Amino acid sequence: MRKQKATNITWHAHKVSREEREKLLDQKGVVLWFTGLSGSGKSTLANEVAYKLHERGKLTYVLDGDNIRHGLNKDLGFTPEDRAENIRRISEVANLFADAGVITLTAFISPYRRDRNFCRSLLKDRFMEIYTKAPLEVCEERDPKGLYKKARAGEIKEFTGIDAPYEPPENPELIIETDKETIEESVNRVIKKMEELGYLHG
């Protein structure tokens, strides 16, 4: 790309490293993976944590059904294969976001242990699995999107918790029992854990 042509010199571009981006942002690029039943509070908690971090000057981004299912993964359905591919792509994208230095929060049911562990294998110690735990009855009573009602009526098949399995995390970094603590308490616990893990400085 220089004016002299026909040399054998390979020109190496400057590259910005993840560490340099993290220094700029004064934070680590990490993935907070929220998993749990529909209605267990994943999305609400992820967004509240992001909001609180943003107030502290941190760059956050939430990946959820709203911005993934209608875009990147709109070609995928809900068969076991498609669910696995869904989580695989989300994991790869979350890994890119973390590499960019962004505190990345994902809010997907992600019912299979193997799929979640794939993301952990990409991120290693930059991965926090947060299990939003609530009894099925509570989630079904909340039913924020009316999905349990449809599942019970047979209008939705293979709905997690009804006629499809949910595999709880075995060693999550945090368990949040969303029917037993306030959202403020939950948010504070997540952020405290992030501080302990050194995620909130570059």
Next chain:
Amino acid sequence: MRKQKATNITWHAHKVSREEREKLLDQKGVVLWFTGLSGSGKSTLANEVAYKLHERGKLTYVLDGDNIRHGLNKDLGFTPEDRAENIRRISEVANLFADAGVITLTAFISPYRRDRNFCRSLLKDRFMEIYTKAPLEVCEERDPKGLYKKARAGEIKEFTGIDAPYEPPENPELIIETDKETIEESVNRVIKKMEELGYLHG
């Protein structure tokens, strides 16, 4: 997620908007889409622009073959269908990055006008198409990865410029003739254009 159960109150989470992230970062979330033949200088230029912007305190991220083909798109080959799906997914990911407020630079041959225009349709006025233009002979002489040699030997099929077409952009925001200007000149032109478009303030 609050302590009171069994109410009909839908609790709306705070959400951080793109505008709020852009204010935090003092930049716009945009996509700089570099397109051109293999060896035309896409990746080199993208990385140099990112480096210069990083020195000015801007958050950038480069999407290229290195971080996409081995991860998100490792299931895709080089048939026309797979090439289209490759660029579709990259476009969706670039759109998410721009939504996060990141100055996103993509460096892919992206030979088809239709595929590039899909990304433009997602990003609208947050999309800068940059055509790194160099004669095939120059690119082939540079041959930084030895790919032209392999394509000429028939070891790689459907190689853009040899036995697969490249459709030049019709109205790119910038054309950079990488055999006619220094990389410093090219970088400055890209950044000047970004300033004109208001991308470098939140």
